[in-house]
Amino acid sequence: MSSSGDRPADHADVVIIGGGAAGFFAAANLGELCPAWKIVILEQGREVCKK
Ligand SMILES: Cc1cc2nc3c(=O)[nH]c(=O)nc-3n(C[C@H](O)[C@H](O)[C@H](O)COP(=O)(O)OP(=O)(O)OC[C@H]3O[C@@H](n4cnc5c(N)ncnc54)[C@H](O)[C@@H]3O)c2cc1C
Numbered sequence: 116m117s118s119s120g121d122r123p124a125d126h127a128d129v130v131i132i133g134g135g136a137a138g139f140f141a142a143a144n145l146g147e148l149c150p151a152w153k154i155v156i157l158e159q160g161r162e163v164c165k166k
Pocket of ligand 1 (some may be wrong): 132133134135136137138157158159160164165166
């Protein structure tokens with residue numbers, strides 16, 4: 116278990132919960148609009164956009 120402060124989400128500007136189509140494309144669009152932002156997707160499954 117990671118302690119607070121060393122997980123990718125601890126250093127993100129935006130954390131998106133769920134890597135389905137909505138989460139994936141929200142991250143992609145936000146990344147284009149705000150390229151300096153650190154965006155993390157937290158997906159409970161093994162891969163994003165699985166459906
Ligand atoms: C069998 C099937 C076939 C389909 N075929 C088509 C098709 O051919 N064409 C079409 O346009 N649409 C299709 N759809 C519909 C399409 O899949 C959905 O409209 C789309 O996936 C919705 O995207 P979403 O990001 O809102 O939700 P989802 O795709 O359900 O993504 C949500 C994600 O969040 C994750 N998640 C949930 N809770 C947590 C949590 N607490 N922490 C971390 N991660 C979490 C889930 O694991 C999931 O990956 C199909 C759906 C199904 C079920």
